[in-house]
Every structure is written in structure tokens, then in C-alpha cells.
Amino acid sequence: MRMNVSEGPGEVDLRPLSARSVVLSLLLGTHPPELPVRDLLCAVEPLGVAGSTLRAALSRMVAAGDLRSTDAVYRLSDRLLERQRRQDAAVHPETRPWDGDWEMTVVTATGRGPAERAELRGELTALRLAELREGVWLRPANLLRPRPDELGAVARHFTTRPEEPARQLAANLWPFDAWAKTAETLLDRITATADRPADRFTVLAAAVRHLLADPVLPPELLPADWPGPALRTAYTRHRRELIAAVLGNPG
DSSP, X not given: OOOOOSSOTTOOOOOOOOHHHHHHHHHHTSSSSEEEHHHHHHHHGGGXXXXXXXXXXXXXXXXXXXXXXXXXXXEEOHHHHHHHHHHHHHHSOEEOOOOSOEEEEEEOOOSOXXXXXXXXXXXXXXXXXXXXXXXXXXXXTTEEOOOOGGGGGTEEEEEEOOSSOHHHHHHHHSOHHHHHHHHHHHHHHXXXXXXXXXXXXXXXXXXXXXXXXXXXXXXXXXXXXXXXXXXXXXXXXXXXXXXXXXXXXXX
């Protein structure tokens, strides 16, 4: 079973730019994830967001538990710090040399409702595992990342070496062509929007979402000219330039 993707080949998931999405994007890309309100006001102006709209969004986000505020400084809540960790891992994944082993996670819990099953699928997909069949998830053992502690209550983890050729198995598990075509479209759009901050902000947000679906496989299992590294490099450089422009500092 192939890993699901959110868009078709070459299609880009561009979402409307809102005050909330701007604030989250700025803070998710800032370390530590906090900014004074004056910096946020400066940042949203070239993106077409009015100051009054920003202040209203900040109030709603604090009330919703997305942000915490102290002395006119806004920072991500603890709940969103995990999202920042996932985003950082998407842009700069930690890997190790691959020796041919595969990770296998087998779901052992039964009697779960649709919402619980969907949540578990989301957690396993976020770990960049792909579903071989219902309840059996695989990936090459080249990726370094922690597993959520709660997974131990619903699944068991193994190391295995499938008999099927590794390149063939990887091609059956991941939609290489669809992911690569969308990545190439994003690369083109990042370049095309370099002089339009609001458009570039939207495209960069789509790029980081797409990077979350990059399987980060060993190079020997990927097609030639895999655009994952190029998209990471372009995202990092253009985001740094954009943040420097909207915040007025080197970022």
C-alpha cells in the first residue's frame, strides 16, 4: 500500500495567507520560538496583514492555547513545540548510514474506534513509515528520530530484512513520481515568487508541508535526481532571506 500524499503529481497545496498562519510560520521557524509584538507587526505589514488583524489573531491564539504571552512577547505553547520539532526534522532530518535493515512496526491493539485508528495512522506516517498492509508499517532503518512513548501500548517494533529487493519494495511503498513532481513545482514557484513576499511566504509554507512527506530514504533506494535535498536547500535559503526582509534583521 502506497503512502498517501495530499496532492496529485505536480500539484501544490497553497493555502490562503492569514494572520494566524503568518504568526505560526514565523514562530515555528524561530529559535527560540518567541517574538515581541513589535517584530510581529513589522513582519506582517509586507505580507498584507493589518496590525489590527494581527492583534485580534494573537488574542485568539492565546485563548486557544496556541501561544503564551509575557510582557508583549509571544511564544509557542508547549503543545506546538512538538510541531516545531517535527518541522525542524522535516527540513534537517538526522540519518545514519544504511546497512540493509528495515524498521517494522506492527499494530497490536484491537477494538479501536475510527478516530483512534486515524490518529495512530497519522503518528506512524509522521515517523515516515509506510503501510505494507493493514497494521504493518515499514521503512529502511536509516532515520534517527524518537518514537512517541504511547506507541508502546498499541504497537510492537522489530528490525527485519525483507526478501523482496529493497529498491522494488521502496518503490511499492512510496509514490516517488508524485512526490518528486510536486517538489519540482515548488522549486520553480519559490524562484518565481522571490520578489513577492506574500506569495513566497505561501509557497514556502507549502514546501515545508511537502517536506514532511519526504520519506528520507537511503540514496541507493531513491530515483536518480531526487529533488528532496534541493527543496530543503531552497526552502532554508529563501526562508532565511524572507524572514530577514520582513523582520529587518539577518534572521
